[in-house]
Amino acid sequence: MRKIAIVGGGLGGLSASISLASNGCEVHIYEKNEHFGGKLMPVSLGSHTFDFGPNTITMPQIFDGVFQDAGEDPRDYFEWIKLDTHTRNISSNGEIFEMSTDVDHVMNQLKELDPYAAQRYSDYLAEVTRLYHLAEKEFFPRTFTSMKDYLSPSLFNAFTKVRPLQSMDSFHRKYFNHPLLLQTFNRYATYIGSSPFQAPATFSLIAYLEMIQGVYYVKGGNVKIAESMVRLAKKLGVHMHLGVEVKKINVSNAEAKSLSLSNGDEVEFDAVVMNGDLLEAYPKLVEERYRPSMKNKKVESYSPSISAFVLLVGLNKRLDNLLHHQVYFSSDYKREFETLFNGEYPDDPTIYISNSSVTDPSVSPDGDNLFILVNAPHIRAASSKSLDDYEQYRDLVYDRLESFGLHIRPHILHEKMITPHDIQAKFGAFRGALYGISANERKNTFLRPSNRSKDIRNLYFAGGTTHPGGGSPMVIMSGRNVARELLKGSVPKQLS
Secondary structure, eight states, X not given: OOEEEEEOOSHHHHHHHHHHHTTTOEEEEEESSSSSSTTSOEEEETTEEEEOSOOSBOOHHHHHHHHHHTTOOGGGTOOEEEESEEEEEEOTTSOEEEEESOHHHHHHHHHHHOHHHHHHHXXXXXXXXXXXXXXXXXXXXXXXXXXXXXXXXXXXHHHTTSOTTSBHXXXXXXXXXXXXXXXXXXXXXXXXXXXXXXXXXXXXXXHHIIIIIOEEEETTOTHHHHHHHHHHHHHXXXXXXXXXXXXXXXXXXXXXXXXXXXXXOEEEOSEEEEESOHHHHHHHHSOGGGOGGGOHHHHHHSOBOOEEEEEEEEESSXXXXXXXXXXXXXXXXXXXXXXXXXXXXXXXOOEEEEEGGGTXXXXXXXXXXXXXXXXXXXXXXXXXXXHHHHHHHHHHHHHHHHHTTOOOGGGEEEEEEEOHHHHHHHHOOGGGOSSSBOSSSHHHHHSOOOSBOSSSTTEEEESTTSTTOSSHHHHHHHHHHHHHHHHBTBOOSSOO
């Protein structure tokens, strides 16, 4: 029986552990924090409960597949709730556009806001559907662990067809004229921590997920996904080590031989899966001399994604006129991204609010549970922001919401602030980046780090920094893809 260690208990590590254990491997997961699931972290403030992230769930089939591959019914573990009309988008001058899988609802709004977009919307849906299916077939399943992946004729053919050289903003201007619609659909770039004015149009495929497949929520909170994966992993015999940090991966003869742990133990394994931010974890855990293909200088050359400034706010009442998701846009979206990638906080930020208690009052019985997120710059080497600075920015966010008619301050029972420095410390995120590597540069979009070390033959990588990319479905895919690589040469029971 092969003995495999997984460093980090995020969604990628959990999905890999389930796939490996269900195929006969002895699996050990080491997680330094006191919860599994990575950024899908539960937070409780009084009777108010929150998911740190993600709040918007798409591709439910990817999450279900983890359980189905192990011979389990995912509905025995958690329940999906589909949000047909899921996000209300509000412009700086108060105009509104609601996103929905109900095409009639969308079309009625488009006819009022942007007649040109109403004429082009069916073409837009057809094009983003095409982009998605190409990515699903040619990009998502690959691990780029061998030249076969890089030199595949079908991959090259697909690459030329996914609009790699066109920006997302340029692409959307073919279909939408109204400024609010452009902001609404360009916001997909932030799902990968990038700018729509630089990220490739390829990622417009996210519209297929939200406007055709749909947006979902898990009854009881999205954190139930991670909790369910932990429950299944334990059922399969995975050894779960909470509060135990891996301090070093010991390498000899180009192989990872053992792990040095925070409890003083040193444990040997046949293979190691590193589930975490590759740019932070790899240099920290493996001496530079053992990773000539990923020297410190190369690590520093990558452009991190944006980070986030988050407020978790429990209220003493339920506010009127809130959906599960809403976005309050800045007056100048392009300037906002220029400011962010210049390392500064926008003075006119776009503000996202998730209020899951609209859908599921049980998670916050005494009032709304507002997850408020503002895009923030990643941490620069010389940057420092004091608590006073962050508190002033919090007040700016509340002031901005009040300008939209949303008065939160009088109703606050509980409040928790999470900054880029907190994200860096809690999740081992390189420079506090929330989404790994930015997709503003084409090479970082299509040539992300491989899922296997080029220098250490039994070391694998899962997580948002590696292929296929950021976002919880992609992270789960990375874990399953790595498991598939590790199981080559054996006979997988379910994984295919």
